Amino acid sequence: MAEILVLVDHTEGVVRKPTLELLTLARRLGEPSAVFLGHDADSATEALGRYGAHKVYVVDAPEVDELLVTPAVDALTQIAGSTGPAAILLPSNPDGKETAARVALRLESGLITDAVDITAGEDGPVTEQSAFAATYQVTAHVTRGIPVITVKPNAAAPEPAPVTPEVEKWDVTFGPASAAAKVLSHSPRERGDRPELTEADIVVSGGRGVNGAENFAVIERVADTLGAAVGASRAAVDAGWYPHSHQVGQTGTQVSPQLYLAAGISGAIQHRAGMQTSKTIVAVNKDQDAPIFELADYGVVGDLFQVLPQLVEEIERRRS
Amino acid sequence: MKIVVCVKHVPDATADRTFTEEGSTDRESVDSLLSELDEYAVEQALRIAESGVDAEISYLTVGPDDAKDALRKALAMGGDSATHVSDEDIEGSDAFGTSLVLARAIERHGFDLVLCGMASTDGTMGVVPALLAERLGVPAVTHIEELTVEDGTVTGRREGDSATVRVQGSLPAVVSVTDRSGDARYPSFKGIMAAKKKPMETLDLADLGIDAGQVGRAGAWSAVDTATRRPPRSKGEIVTDDGTGGTGLAAFLTAKKFA
Structure with a gap:
Protein backbone atom coordinates (compact mmCIF):
# COMPACT_ATOMS: atom_id res chain seq x y z
CA MET A 1 0.00 0.00 0.00
CA ALA A 2 1.26 3.48 -0.85
CA GLU A 3 3.01 5.32 1.94
CA ILE A 4 1.69 8.74 3.05
CA LEU A 5 4.11 10.90 5.06
CA VAL A 6 2.58 12.97 7.86
CA LEU A 7 4.63 15.64 9.62
CA VAL A 8 3.88 15.49 13.35
CA ASP A 9 2.98 18.71 15.16
CA HIS A 10 3.69 18.27 18.84
CA THR A 11 4.59 20.12 22.01
CA GLU A 12 7.35 18.24 23.84
CA GLY A 13 6.08 14.88 22.66
CA VAL A 14 2.38 15.61 23.15
CA VAL A 15 0.84 15.17 19.70
CA ARG A 16 -1.55 17.98 18.77
CA LYS A 17 -5.03 17.16 17.54
CA PRO A 18 -4.54 18.38 13.93
CA THR A 19 -1.89 15.66 13.48
CA LEU A 20 -4.46 12.99 14.44
CA GLU A 21 -6.75 14.51 11.80
CA LEU A 22 -3.93 14.26 9.24
CA LEU A 23 -3.38 10.59 10.09
CA THR A 24 -7.11 9.97 9.69
CA LEU A 25 -7.14 11.67 6.26
CA ALA A 26 -3.91 9.94 5.23
CA ARG A 27 -5.59 6.55 5.66
CA ARG A 28 -7.97 7.46 2.82
CA LEU A 29 -4.93 7.72 0.54
CA GLY A 30 -2.71 4.92 1.77
CA GLU A 31 -0.71 3.84 4.80
CA PRO A 32 0.40 6.70 7.06
CA SER A 33 3.99 7.07 8.24
CA ALA A 34 4.59 9.79 10.82
CA VAL A 35 7.69 11.99 10.67
CA PHE A 36 8.62 13.11 14.17
CA LEU A 37 11.27 15.77 14.83
CA GLY A 38 12.43 16.14 18.43
CA HIS A 39 13.55 14.28 21.52
CA ASP A 40 10.28 12.98 22.91
CA ALA A 41 9.34 10.42 20.26
CA ASP A 42 8.71 7.67 22.82
CA SER A 43 5.76 9.49 24.34
CA ALA A 44 4.33 10.32 20.91
CA THR A 45 4.64 6.88 19.31
CA GLU A 46 1.68 5.38 21.17
CA ALA A 47 -0.68 8.21 20.12
CA LEU A 48 0.57 8.08 16.52
CA GLY A 49 0.03 4.32 16.38
CA ARG A 50 -3.45 4.64 17.81
CA TYR A 51 -4.42 6.77 14.83
CA GLY A 52 -2.90 4.46 12.27
CA ALA A 53 0.76 5.40 11.81
CA HIS A 54 2.43 2.19 10.63
CA LYS A 55 5.86 3.77 10.86
CA VAL A 56 7.34 6.59 12.86
CA TYR A 57 10.46 8.16 11.38
CA VAL A 58 12.31 9.87 14.22
CA VAL A 59 14.71 12.75 13.60
CA ASP A 60 16.40 13.69 16.85
CA ALA A 61 19.23 16.19 16.36
CA PRO A 62 20.25 19.52 17.94
CA GLU A 63 19.36 21.37 14.71
CA VAL A 64 15.68 20.58 15.29
CA ASP A 65 15.57 23.03 18.20
CA GLU A 66 18.21 25.45 16.92
CA LEU A 67 16.84 26.32 13.49
CA LEU A 68 13.44 27.44 12.19
CA VAL A 69 11.58 25.29 9.62
CA THR A 70 14.62 24.16 7.61
CA PRO A 71 15.35 21.00 9.68
CA ALA A 72 11.86 19.72 8.86
CA VAL A 73 12.44 20.61 5.19
CA ASP A 74 15.73 18.68 5.14
CA ALA A 75 14.14 15.71 6.94
CA LEU A 76 11.02 15.41 4.79
CA THR A 77 12.94 15.91 1.55
CA GLN A 78 15.45 13.20 2.42
CA ILE A 79 12.90 10.73 3.76
CA ALA A 80 10.61 11.28 0.76
CA GLY A 81 13.57 10.99 -1.60
CA SER A 82 14.38 7.61 -0.12
CA THR A 83 10.94 6.07 0.47
CA GLY A 84 8.98 7.61 -2.44
CA PRO A 85 5.65 8.31 -0.70
CA ALA A 86 2.38 8.88 -2.59
CA ALA A 87 1.72 12.15 -0.73
CA ILE A 88 3.02 14.32 2.10
CA LEU A 89 0.56 15.90 4.55
CA LEU A 90 1.38 18.75 6.94
CA PRO A 91 -0.63 20.94 9.30
CA SER A 92 -1.74 24.33 7.95
CA ASN A 93 0.06 26.61 10.36
CA PRO A 94 2.93 28.99 9.49
CA ASP A 95 5.61 26.35 10.15
CA GLY A 96 3.69 23.66 8.27
CA LYS A 97 2.98 25.80 5.23
CA GLU A 98 6.53 27.11 4.92
CA THR A 99 7.92 23.60 5.35
CA ALA A 100 5.51 22.24 2.75
CA ALA A 101 6.39 24.89 0.16
CA ARG A 102 10.13 24.34 0.48
CA VAL A 103 9.82 20.55 0.42
CA ALA A 104 7.63 20.75 -2.68
CA LEU A 105 10.13 23.03 -4.44
CA ARG A 106 13.04 20.69 -3.65
CA LEU A 107 11.05 17.67 -4.81
CA GLU A 108 9.77 19.61 -7.85
CA SER A 109 6.28 18.66 -6.76
CA GLY A 110 2.98 20.48 -6.63
CA LEU A 111 1.70 22.11 -3.45
CA ILE A 112 -1.80 22.67 -2.13
CA THR A 113 -2.28 24.66 1.09
CA ASP A 114 -5.19 25.00 3.51
CA ALA A 115 -7.15 21.97 2.36
CA VAL A 116 -10.39 21.42 4.30
CA ASP A 117 -10.91 17.94 2.87
CA ILE A 118 -8.97 15.32 0.92
CA THR A 119 -10.27 12.36 -1.05
CA ALA A 120 -8.52 9.72 -3.11
CA GLY A 121 -8.90 10.42 -6.84
CA GLU A 122 -7.82 8.49 -9.93
CA ASP A 123 -4.74 10.66 -10.37
CA GLY A 124 -3.90 11.06 -6.70
CA PRO A 125 -5.42 13.11 -3.91
CA VAL A 126 -8.19 15.59 -4.68
CA THR A 127 -8.41 18.49 -2.25
CA GLU A 128 -11.11 20.90 -1.26
CA GLN A 129 -10.26 24.46 -0.18
CA SER A 130 -12.21 27.54 0.82
CA ALA A 131 -11.40 30.73 -1.08
CA PHE A 132 -12.23 34.44 -0.99
CA ALA A 133 -13.24 34.58 2.65
CA ALA A 134 -14.93 31.18 2.35
CA THR A 135 -17.39 32.33 -0.32
CA TYR A 136 -15.98 29.77 -2.78
CA GLN A 137 -15.22 26.05 -2.64
CA VAL A 138 -12.32 24.99 -4.81
CA THR A 139 -11.29 21.47 -5.74
CA ALA A 140 -7.75 20.94 -6.99
CA HIS A 141 -5.09 18.33 -7.53
CA VAL A 142 -1.34 18.19 -7.95
CA THR A 143 -0.13 17.57 -11.49
CA ARG A 144 3.55 16.93 -10.88
CA GLY A 145 5.64 14.91 -8.44
CA ILE A 146 4.60 13.89 -4.93
CA PRO A 147 1.54 15.89 -3.82
CA VAL A 148 2.44 18.08 -0.82
CA ILE A 149 -0.69 19.19 1.00
CA THR A 150 -1.27 21.27 4.12
CA VAL A 151 -4.56 20.65 5.90
CA LYS A 152 -6.50 23.01 8.14
CA PRO A 153 -7.54 22.00 11.65
CA ASN A 154 -11.00 20.37 11.97
CA ALA A 155 -10.88 19.07 8.37
CA ALA A 156 -11.77 15.61 9.70
CA ALA A 157 -12.74 14.06 13.00
CA PRO A 158 -9.83 11.94 14.28
CA GLU A 159 -10.73 8.24 14.10
CA PRO A 160 -8.58 5.66 15.90
CA ALA A 161 -7.19 2.72 13.88
CA PRO A 162 -4.67 1.19 16.27
CA VAL A 163 -1.44 -0.36 15.02
CA THR A 164 1.95 -0.84 16.62
CA PRO A 165 4.27 1.43 14.69
CA GLU A 166 7.71 0.45 13.53
CA VAL A 167 10.08 3.15 14.80
CA GLU A 168 12.96 4.08 12.53
CA LYS A 169 15.63 6.62 13.44
CA TRP A 170 16.82 8.87 10.60
CA ASP A 171 20.14 10.62 10.30
CA VAL A 172 19.36 13.73 8.33
CA THR A 173 22.02 15.83 6.63
CA PHE A 174 21.14 19.41 7.47
CA GLY A 175 21.81 22.35 5.15
CA PRO A 176 24.24 25.11 6.16
CA ALA A 177 23.14 27.01 9.26
CA SER A 178 24.16 30.27 7.55
CA ALA A 179 21.20 29.91 5.19
CA ALA A 180 18.76 29.23 8.02
CA ALA A 181 16.99 31.31 10.64
CA LYS A 182 18.22 30.58 14.16
CA VAL A 183 15.80 30.06 17.03
CA LEU A 184 17.00 32.28 19.90
CA SER A 185 14.21 31.30 22.27
CA HIS A 186 11.10 29.16 22.16
CA SER A 187 8.29 29.71 24.66
CA PRO A 188 5.32 27.35 24.38
CA ARG A 189 2.15 29.27 25.03
CA GLU A 190 0.49 28.58 28.39
CA ARG A 191 -2.42 26.26 27.85
CA GLY A 192 -5.33 27.41 29.93
CA ASP A 193 -8.21 25.21 31.06
CA ARG A 194 -10.20 26.02 27.94
CA PRO A 195 -9.90 24.11 24.66
CA GLU A 196 -7.53 25.48 22.01
CA LEU A 197 -9.16 27.79 19.49
CA THR A 198 -8.31 25.69 16.42
CA GLU A 199 -9.38 22.44 18.06
CA ALA A 200 -12.56 23.48 19.87
CA ASP A 201 -16.03 22.18 18.93
CA MET B 1 21.53 48.54 2.58
CA LYS B 2 19.49 47.43 -0.41
CA ILE B 3 15.92 46.61 0.60
CA VAL B 4 13.53 45.02 -1.88
CA VAL B 5 9.87 44.97 -0.83
CA CYS B 6 7.67 42.51 -2.72
CA VAL B 7 4.11 43.74 -3.18
CA LYS B 8 1.02 42.37 -4.87
CA HIS B 9 -1.87 44.04 -6.64
CA VAL B 10 -4.99 42.15 -5.57
CA PRO B 11 -8.76 42.36 -6.03
CA ASP B 12 -10.34 44.41 -3.24
CA ALA B 13 -11.02 41.93 -0.42
CA THR B 14 -14.20 43.75 0.55
CA ALA B 15 -15.68 43.33 -2.96
CA ASP B 16 -17.42 40.25 -4.36
CA ARG B 17 -14.43 38.34 -5.76
CA THR B 18 -14.82 35.56 -8.33
CA PHE B 19 -12.81 33.05 -10.34
CA THR B 20 -12.20 32.93 -14.10
CA GLU B 21 -13.22 29.87 -16.08
CA GLU B 22 -9.61 28.65 -15.84
CA GLY B 23 -9.79 28.72 -12.07
CA SER B 24 -7.61 31.81 -11.59
CA THR B 25 -8.49 34.89 -9.58
CA ASP B 26 -10.70 37.11 -11.73
CA ARG B 27 -8.87 40.45 -11.88
CA GLU B 28 -11.33 42.14 -14.23
CA SER B 29 -14.59 42.11 -12.34
CA VAL B 30 -13.60 44.09 -9.23
CA ASP B 31 -11.22 46.96 -8.49
CA SER B 32 -7.74 45.99 -7.41
CA LEU B 33 -5.35 47.62 -4.98
CA LEU B 34 -2.11 47.10 -3.05
CA SER B 35 -2.68 44.04 -0.83
CA GLU B 36 -3.33 45.36 2.66
CA LEU B 37 -0.91 42.87 4.19
CA ASP B 38 1.91 44.18 1.98
CA GLU B 39 1.47 47.69 3.38
CA TYR B 40 3.00 46.39 6.62
CA ALA B 41 6.13 45.30 4.74
CA VAL B 42 6.38 48.72 3.09
CA GLU B 43 5.99 50.33 6.51
CA GLN B 44 8.79 48.23 8.03
CA ALA B 45 11.14 49.10 5.15
CA LEU B 46 10.45 52.81 5.65
CA ARG B 47 10.98 52.51 9.42
CA ILE B 48 14.35 50.81 8.87
CA ALA B 49 15.40 53.67 6.57
CA GLU B 50 14.16 56.22 9.11
CA SER B 51 16.05 54.54 11.96
CA GLY B 52 19.33 55.81 10.55
CA VAL B 53 20.28 52.82 8.41
CA ASP B 54 21.53 53.96 5.01
CA ALA B 55 18.86 52.18 2.99
CA GLU B 56 17.77 52.17 -0.62
CA ILE B 57 14.19 50.90 -0.92
CA SER B 58 12.90 49.33 -4.10
CA TYR B 59 9.48 47.76 -4.70
CA LEU B 60 8.88 44.72 -6.86
CA THR B 61 5.66 43.32 -8.26
CA VAL B 62 4.65 40.73 -10.83
CA GLY B 63 1.38 41.16 -12.65
CA PRO B 64 -0.51 42.68 -15.53
CA ASP B 65 -0.21 46.32 -16.54
CA ASP B 66 -2.41 47.76 -13.81
CA ALA B 67 -0.22 46.12 -11.12
CA LYS B 68 1.81 49.34 -11.47
CA ASP B 69 -0.88 50.93 -9.27
CA ALA B 70 0.37 48.86 -6.33
CA LEU B 71 3.91 50.13 -6.95
CA ARG B 72 2.69 53.76 -7.17
CA LYS B 73 0.85 53.38 -3.88
CA ALA B 74 3.97 51.98 -2.20
CA LEU B 75 6.15 54.73 -3.70
CA ALA B 76 3.66 57.29 -2.41
CA MET B 77 4.23 55.93 1.10
CA GLY B 78 8.00 56.39 0.58
CA GLY B 79 11.02 54.61 -0.92
CA ASP B 80 13.10 55.12 -4.03
CA SER B 81 12.26 53.02 -7.07
CA ALA B 82 10.14 50.18 -8.40
CA THR B 83 10.31 47.23 -10.75
CA HIS B 84 7.30 45.80 -12.54
CA VAL B 85 7.65 42.36 -14.10
CA SER B 86 4.98 41.86 -16.70
CA ASP B 87 4.66 39.15 -19.32
CA GLU B 88 1.54 37.47 -20.61
CA ASP B 89 3.19 34.07 -20.19
CA ILE B 90 3.23 34.59 -16.40
CA GLU B 91 -0.57 34.47 -16.19
CA GLY B 92 -1.81 31.47 -14.21
CA SER B 93 1.48 30.89 -12.38
CA ASP B 94 1.44 28.98 -9.10
CA ALA B 95 3.55 29.99 -6.09
CA PHE B 96 6.59 28.29 -7.65
CA GLY B 97 6.34 30.25 -10.89
CA THR B 98 5.72 33.50 -9.04
CA SER B 99 8.62 32.94 -6.67
CA LEU B 100 10.94 32.10 -9.59
CA VAL B 101 10.14 35.40 -11.30
CA LEU B 102 10.51 37.36 -8.06
CA ALA B 103 13.78 35.64 -7.12
CA ARG B 104 15.37 36.35 -10.52
CA ALA B 105 14.29 39.99 -10.37
CA ILE B 106 15.65 40.31 -6.81
CA GLU B 107 18.99 38.80 -7.84
CA ARG B 108 19.18 41.13 -10.82
CA HIS B 109 18.59 44.15 -8.59
CA GLY B 110 20.83 42.97 -5.74
CA PHE B 111 19.63 42.83 -2.12
CA ASP B 112 20.56 42.79 1.54
CA LEU B 113 17.00 42.42 2.78
CA VAL B 114 13.83 41.23 1.08
CA LEU B 115 10.64 42.26 2.87
CA CYS B 116 7.22 40.68 2.26
CA GLY B 117 3.78 40.69 3.81
CA MET B 118 2.67 37.52 5.61
CA ALA B 119 0.37 36.46 2.72
CA SER B 120 -1.59 38.00 -0.12
CA THR B 121 -5.22 38.78 0.62
CA ASP B 122 -6.35 36.87 -2.49
CA GLY B 123 -4.34 33.63 -2.67
CA THR B 124 -3.63 33.63 1.11
CA MET B 125 -1.09 30.80 0.85
CA GLY B 126 1.66 32.72 2.65
CA VAL B 127 4.44 30.64 1.12
CA VAL B 128 6.18 33.05 -1.26
CA PRO B 129 8.58 34.45 1.40
CA ALA B 130 9.73 30.93 2.30
CA LEU B 131 10.11 30.03 -1.38
CA LEU B 132 12.16 33.18 -2.02
CA ALA B 133 14.52 32.25 0.83
CA GLU B 134 14.79 28.73 -0.55
CA ARG B 135 15.59 30.00 -4.05
CA LEU B 136 17.97 32.73 -2.89
CA GLY B 137 19.72 30.44 -0.38
CA VAL B 138 19.33 32.86 2.53
CA PRO B 139 17.62 32.73 5.96
CA ALA B 140 13.83 33.05 6.11
CA VAL B 141 12.86 35.18 9.10
CA THR B 142 9.14 34.90 8.57
CA HIS B 143 5.81 35.78 10.16
CA ILE B 144 7.39 38.46 12.33
CA GLU B 145 5.56 40.82 14.66
CA GLU B 146 8.50 42.82 15.98
CA LEU B 147 11.45 43.43 13.73
CA THR B 148 14.97 44.67 14.50
CA VAL B 149 17.78 45.10 11.97
CA GLU B 150 21.26 45.61 13.42
CA ASP B 151 24.86 44.42 13.09
CA GLY B 152 24.23 42.50 9.91
CA THR B 153 21.37 40.51 11.38
CA VAL B 154 17.60 40.64 11.42
CA THR B 155 15.78 39.54 14.58
CA GLY B 156 12.10 39.19 15.28
CA ARG B 157 9.31 37.68 17.28
CA ARG B 158 7.21 35.02 15.60
CA GLU B 159 3.86 34.01 17.07
CA GLY B 160 3.23 30.42 16.07
CA ASP B 161 0.19 28.25 16.70
CA SER B 162 1.41 27.03 20.05
CA ALA B 163 4.55 28.99 20.90
CA THR B 164 6.29 32.34 20.70
CA VAL B 165 9.68 32.07 19.02
CA ARG B 166 12.45 34.64 18.75
CA VAL B 167 14.31 34.12 15.50
CA GLN B 168 17.37 35.62 13.90
CA GLY B 169 18.99 35.49 10.50
CA SER B 170 22.18 36.95 9.15
CA LEU B 171 21.86 39.33 6.20
CA PRO B 172 21.16 38.94 3.37
CA ALA B 173 17.79 37.51 4.40
CA VAL B 174 14.12 37.29 3.50
CA VAL B 175 11.69 38.65 6.09
CA SER B 176 7.89 38.56 6.21
CA VAL B 177 5.93 40.67 8.66
CA THR B 178 2.39 40.29 9.99
CA ASP B 179 -0.38 42.86 10.37
CA ARG B 180 0.73 43.18 14.01
CA SER B 181 4.15 44.58 13.10
CA GLY B 182 3.07 48.23 13.18
CA ASP B 183 0.36 50.33 11.56
CA ALA B 184 1.10 51.31 7.98
CA ARG B 185 1.15 55.02 7.17
CA TYR B 186 -1.15 56.74 4.70
CA PRO B 187 0.53 58.38 1.70
CA SER B 188 0.67 62.17 2.05
CA PHE B 189 -0.29 64.45 -0.83
CA LYS B 190 3.40 65.33 -1.15
CA GLY B 191 4.22 61.62 -1.23
CA ILE B 192 1.69 60.98 -3.97
CA MET B 193 3.14 63.79 -6.09
CA ALA B 194 6.73 62.68 -5.45
CA ALA B 195 5.87 59.07 -6.39
CA LYS B 196 5.09 60.15 -9.95
CA LYS B 197 8.72 61.18 -10.47
CA LYS B 198 10.33 58.07 -8.95
CA PRO B 199 11.89 55.63 -11.42
CA MET B 200 9.90 52.53 -12.39
CA GLU B 201 11.34 49.92 -14.73
CA THR B 202 9.37 47.21 -16.50
CA LEU B 203 10.90 43.80 -17.18
CA ASP B 204 9.69 40.73 -19.03
CA LEU B 205 10.63 37.06 -18.78
CA ALA B 206 13.41 37.41 -21.36
CA ASP B 207 15.07 40.13 -19.24
CA LEU B 208 15.14 37.63 -16.36
CA GLY B 209 16.31 34.66 -18.45
CA ILE B 210 13.16 32.64 -17.70
CA ASP B 211 11.54 30.38 -20.30
CA ALA B 212 7.79 30.71 -20.76
CA GLY B 213 7.38 26.99 -19.95
CA GLN B 214 8.77 27.48 -16.43
CA VAL B 215 5.91 29.75 -15.40
CA GLY B 216 2.25 30.42 -16.13
CA ARG B 217 -0.50 27.85 -16.18
CA ALA B 218 1.64 25.54 -18.35
CA GLY B 219 4.44 25.58 -15.79
CA ALA B 220 2.18 25.14 -12.74
CA TRP B 221 2.51 21.96 -10.67
CA SER B 222 -1.10 21.89 -9.51
CA ALA B 223 -4.44 22.57 -11.16
CA VAL B 224 -7.83 23.80 -10.05
CA ASP B 225 -10.60 21.38 -11.09
CA THR B 226 -13.65 23.32 -9.95
CA ALA B 227 -14.35 26.63 -8.26
CA THR B 228 -17.94 26.97 -7.14
CA ARG B 229 -19.66 29.62 -5.13
CA ARG B 230 -20.66 28.28 -1.75
CA PRO B 231 -24.44 28.39 -1.46
CA PRO B 232 -25.38 31.38 0.70
CA ARG B 233 -26.15 30.38 4.25
CA SER B 234 -29.90 30.27 4.58
CA LYS B 235 -31.02 33.16 6.70
CA GLY B 236 -31.79 31.98 10.19
CA GLU B 237 -34.20 33.14 12.81
CA ILE B 238 -33.42 36.66 14.04
CA VAL B 239 -35.26 37.82 17.14
CA THR B 240 -35.22 41.17 18.88
CA ASP B 241 -34.54 40.94 22.59
CA ASP B 242 -37.73 41.67 24.50
CA GLY B 243 -36.21 40.68 27.81
CA THR B 244 -36.19 36.94 27.01
CA GLY B 245 -33.43 36.96 24.32
CA GLY B 246 -31.03 34.91 26.46
CA THR B 247 -33.71 32.35 27.37
CA GLY B 248 -34.66 31.97 23.72
CA LEU B 249 -31.01 31.51 22.73
CA ALA B 250 -30.60 28.86 25.43
CA ALA B 251 -33.62 27.02 24.01
CA PHE B 252 -32.07 27.13 20.51
CA LEU B 253 -28.71 25.83 21.75
CA THR B 254 -30.38 23.09 23.79
CA ALA B 255 -32.48 21.98 20.82
CA LYS B 256 -29.24 21.77 18.77
CA LYS B 257 -27.64 19.79 21.63
CA PHE B 258 -24.91 22.37 22.29
CA ALA B 259 -26.08 22.96 25.83
Missing part, protein backbone atom coordinates in the same frame (compact mmCIF):
# COMPACT_ATOMS: atom_id res chain seq x y z
CA ILE A 202 -17.54 25.43 20.20
CA VAL A 203 -16.05 28.93 19.97
CA VAL A 204 -17.51 31.96 21.76
CA SER A 205 -16.10 35.25 20.46
CA GLY A 206 -16.35 38.86 21.52
CA GLY A 207 -15.84 41.99 19.45
CA ARG A 208 -16.04 45.75 19.60
CA GLY A 209 -19.37 45.55 21.43
CA VAL A 210 -17.68 43.94 24.43
CA ASN A 211 -16.19 47.37 25.03
CA GLY A 212 -13.30 46.70 27.41
CA ALA A 213 -10.89 44.02 28.56
CA GLU A 214 -12.67 43.56 31.88
CA ASN A 215 -15.95 42.87 30.07
CA PHE A 216 -14.49 39.79 28.37
CA ALA A 217 -15.40 37.96 31.59
CA VAL A 218 -18.94 37.86 30.17
CA ILE A 219 -17.66 36.07 27.06
CA GLU A 220 -15.51 33.70 29.13
CA ARG A 221 -18.47 32.82 31.33
CA VAL A 222 -20.51 31.73 28.30
CA ALA A 223 -17.50 29.82 26.94
CA ASP A 224 -17.02 27.95 30.22
CA THR A 225 -20.72 27.12 30.43
CA LEU A 226 -20.56 25.57 26.94
CA GLY A 227 -17.05 24.07 27.28
CA ALA A 228 -15.91 26.39 24.50
CA ALA A 229 -12.77 28.23 23.41
CA VAL A 230 -12.73 32.02 23.55
CA GLY A 231 -12.20 34.04 20.38
CA ALA A 232 -11.95 37.76 19.69
CA SER A 233 -12.37 39.98 16.65
CA ARG A 234 -9.48 42.01 15.30
CA ALA A 235 -11.10 45.18 16.69
CA ALA A 236 -11.14 43.72 20.20
CA VAL A 237 -7.55 42.50 19.88
CA ASP A 238 -6.29 45.78 18.41
CA ALA A 239 -7.95 47.60 21.30
CA GLY A 240 -5.88 45.44 23.65
CA TRP A 241 -8.91 43.77 25.27
CA TYR A 242 -7.89 40.19 24.54
CA PRO A 243 -4.61 38.46 23.47
CA HIS A 244 -3.82 38.22 19.78
CA SER A 245 -3.48 34.44 20.05
CA HIS A 246 -7.30 34.42 20.30
CA GLN A 247 -7.96 36.51 17.19
CA VAL A 248 -10.37 34.92 14.76
CA GLY A 249 -10.16 36.20 11.21
CA GLN A 250 -8.20 36.21 8.01
CA THR A 251 -4.97 37.26 9.71
CA GLY A 252 -5.67 35.50 12.97
CA THR A 253 -6.88 31.97 13.48
CA GLN A 254 -9.34 30.48 11.06
CA VAL A 255 -11.81 28.24 12.85
CA SER A 256 -14.45 25.82 11.71
CA PRO A 257 -16.24 24.63 14.86
CA GLN A 258 -19.62 22.95 15.25
CA LEU A 259 -20.93 26.12 16.90
CA TYR A 260 -19.65 29.70 16.64
CA LEU A 261 -21.22 32.29 18.92
CA ALA A 262 -20.34 35.89 17.95
CA ALA A 263 -21.17 38.56 20.52
CA GLY A 264 -20.73 42.24 19.77
CA ILE A 265 -19.10 41.41 16.42
CA SER A 266 -20.41 43.19 13.34
CA GLY A 267 -19.04 40.59 10.91
CA ALA A 268 -16.58 42.50 8.73
CA ILE A 269 -15.09 40.48 5.83
CA GLN A 270 -11.83 40.16 7.79
CA HIS A 271 -13.70 38.33 10.55
CA ARG A 272 -16.00 36.32 8.30
CA ALA A 273 -12.96 34.85 6.53
CA GLY A 274 -12.01 33.23 9.82
CA MET A 275 -15.34 31.69 10.85
CA GLN A 276 -17.69 31.47 7.88
CA THR A 277 -17.31 27.70 7.53
CA SER A 278 -18.55 27.07 11.09
CA LYS A 279 -21.40 24.56 11.08
CA THR A 280 -23.84 26.59 13.20
CA ILE A 281 -23.48 30.35 13.71
CA VAL A 282 -25.22 32.33 16.44
CA ALA A 283 -24.94 36.11 16.81
CA VAL A 284 -25.83 38.63 19.48
CA ASN A 285 -25.54 42.26 18.40
CA LYS A 286 -27.22 45.57 19.17
CA ASP A 287 -27.28 46.59 15.52
CA GLN A 288 -29.95 44.75 13.58
CA ASP A 289 -28.16 45.66 10.31
CA ALA A 290 -24.86 44.03 11.35
CA PRO A 291 -23.65 41.76 8.49
CA ILE A 292 -23.07 38.92 10.97
CA PHE A 293 -26.85 38.35 11.00
CA GLU A 294 -26.68 37.40 7.30
CA LEU A 295 -24.68 34.33 8.34
CA ALA A 296 -26.46 33.53 11.57
CA ASP A 297 -28.62 30.46 12.01
CA TYR A 298 -29.98 32.19 15.08
CA GLY A 299 -29.55 35.83 16.05
CA VAL A 300 -30.58 38.04 18.90
CA VAL A 301 -30.75 41.78 18.30
CA GLY A 302 -30.00 43.10 21.75
CA ASP A 303 -27.50 44.08 24.40
CA LEU A 304 -24.98 41.28 24.94
CA PHE A 305 -24.67 42.29 28.60
CA GLN A 306 -28.35 41.43 29.02
CA VAL A 307 -28.58 38.46 26.68
CA LEU A 308 -25.43 36.50 27.60
CA PRO A 309 -25.88 36.44 31.41
CA GLN A 310 -29.47 35.37 30.87
CA LEU A 311 -28.25 32.66 28.48
CA VAL A 312 -25.86 31.28 31.11
CA GLU A 313 -28.54 31.43 33.79
CA GLU A 314 -31.05 29.59 31.63
CA ILE A 315 -28.58 26.86 30.62
CA GLU A 316 -27.67 26.33 34.28
CA ARG A 317 -31.33 26.27 35.25
CA ARG A 318 -32.06 23.64 32.59
CA ARG A 319 -29.16 21.53 33.80
CA SER A 320 -30.10 21.57 37.46
